[in-house]
Amino acid sequence: MTELKWKIDTIRTVLFSNEKLKFKKKEWSKIITGQDVFNEMTQEENGKITQYIEMTNIELNKQFNLVYVEEQNVLDLQLVFQHDQYTYSYDEIIEITKNFFEKNKKLFSVLRSSIIRIGNVVELSIAIDDEKSGCNLLKNNIPSLTAIGNDLDEISFRTNKSYIYKNVKVNRVIQYAIGQKMTVAIDPKMGIPKANLQKHILMNIDVNTDASHRNVLDLEEFNLSSQDAILDILKNRGVYAN
Numbered sequence: 319m320t321e322l323k324w325k326i327d328t329i330r331t332v333l334f335s336n337e338k339l340k341f342k343k344k345e346w347s348k349i350i351t352g353q354d355v356f357n358e359m360t361q362e363e364n365g366k367i368t369q370y371i372e373m374t375n376i377e378l379n380k381q382f383n384l385v386y387v388e389e390q391n392v393l394d395l396q397l398v399f400q401h402d403q404y405t406y407s408y409d410e411i412i413e414i415t416k417n418f419f420e421k422n423k424k425l426f427s428v429l430r431s432s433i434i435r436i437g438n439v440v441e442l443s444i445a446i447d448d449e450k451s452g453c454n455l456l457k458n459n460i461p462s463l464t465a466i467g468n469d470l471d472e473i474s475f476r477t478n479k480s481y482i483y484k485n486v487k488v489n490r491v492i493q494y495a496i497g498q499k500m501t502v503a504i505d506p507k508m509g510i511p512k513a514n515l516q517k518h519i520l521m522n523i524d525v526n527t528d529a530s531h532r533n534v535l536d537l538e539e540f541n542l543s544s545q546d547a548i549l550d551i552l553k554n555r556g557v558y559a560n
Contacts, residue, residue, distance in 0.1 A: 322459050322555070323405040324442035324521065328398050329415055331422045331541070332526075334435035335391040336534065340428075347372045347384045349424050350395065379403075393429075395422050405444075412552050415440055419545045423538070430537045437526030438544045440552070443499070443518040446470060452519060456494075460556055463494065470496050470517060479558050480528070483543045484536070487528040490547050490558065495520045523551050 344355045351374045361369040368389070374382040379402035385394035397418045406414070419438065446452035450468045457464050466472045476493040498515045525544040527535065550559040 321407065322444065322455065323407055324411065324444055325403070325405050326399045326411060326414065327441040327443055328396050328439070329418045330397070330437075330439040330441075331395045331419065332437040332439065333393045333395075333429060333433050333537075335393070335429070335432045336434045336532065337432050338388070338391060339386070339393065339432070341386055341388070341393075343370075344372060346425055346428075347374050347382065350384075350421050351376060351382050395425075408552050408555055411440070411442070412549055415548065415552065416545070419541070423541065426537050426541070431534065433535055433537050434532055435527045435529070436535060436537065436540050436544060437524060438541070438548050439525075440523045440548055442521045442523075443497070445499075446517050446519055452517075456519065460494070462557065470519070473519065481547075484539065486531050486535070486540070488540075488543065488547070489524070489526050489528055490551070491522070491524040491526070492551065492556070492558070493520075493522045493524075495522075521556055523548055523556075 343358070347355050353374050353376075355372045355374050357373045359371050359373075360367045361371065368387065370386045370388070372384040376382050376397070379399065381398045381400065383394075383396040383398055385396065386392075387394070397414075444452075444455075449470050452470050453466055453468050453473075456473065457466060462475060462477070463473065473494055473496050475495075476491065478489050478491045480487055480489045482488070497518050497520045499518050525547045527540060527544075551557065553559065
C-alpha cells in the first residue's frame with residue numbers, strides 16, 4: 319500500500335472573543351514568530367474594512383498570517399504553505415502541526431479572559447493527474463472511501479464525530495473533497511510561465527468548540543484538547559482513532 323503524502327495548505331488556530339479585542343498591530347505577530355511583520359494589508363467591502371492581515375516570512379516558502387476580523391471579534395492565526403511544493407508524510411505533518419500550535423500558545427496570556435470559542439484546523443491536498451490512480455490511492459488508504467468508483471468527482475465526504483469536554487461540545491469534522499488549483503510552470507519551448515488548473519484531493523480536519531457555546535473558555539485546556547484530537551486523526555491517517 320502506498321502511503322499518502324500531502325501538501326500542507328494551511329494550519330490554523332481560530333479564536334472567537336466575546337468582546338472587542340485590544341488588538342496591537344504587529345506586536346501579536348511578533349510574539350508568535352519572534353520576527354518582524356514584512357507586510358500588512360486590509361480587505362474592504364463596500365468601502366468598509368472587513369479584515370486586517372499581517373504577514374511574516376517564517377522560512378523559505380512558508381508564511382505566518384495573522385487575520386483580525388474586528389467586527390466579529392475573531393482572530394485567525396495561519397501558517398501558510400502557498401509556495402511550498404514539498405509533500406509531507408503524516409509523521410512530518412504531525413510534528414509541524416504540534417510546533418505551530420505550541421507557538422500560538424505564546425499569545426494566550428493576553429487573550430485568556432475573553433475567548434469563548436476555539437478552532438484548530440489542518441488543510442491538506444494532493445495533486446492528481448490520473449483519475450483512476452487517484453481514486454485507488456484513496457480507496458487503499460481511507461476506509462470510508464472504499465466504495466467510490468474511478469471518478470474523482472464522486473468524492474465528497476464530510477463527517478462530524480463530536481465529544482464532550484468540560485461540559486462543552488467539541489466537533490471533530492473531517493472532510494474530503496475535490497478542488498482545482500492553479501499551478502504555474504515554465505514552458506520549456508517558450509521560456510515563459512504557463513498556468514494550468516489541476517485537480518486536487520482536499521482533506522480538511524477542523525476541531526472546534528460548538529457555535530452554541532458563549533461563555534469564556536479555559537483557553538489552554540481547550541486548545542490542548544482540540545490539538546490532541548487533531549493529532550489523533552493525523553496519527554490514524556486521516557480517520558477517527560476512536
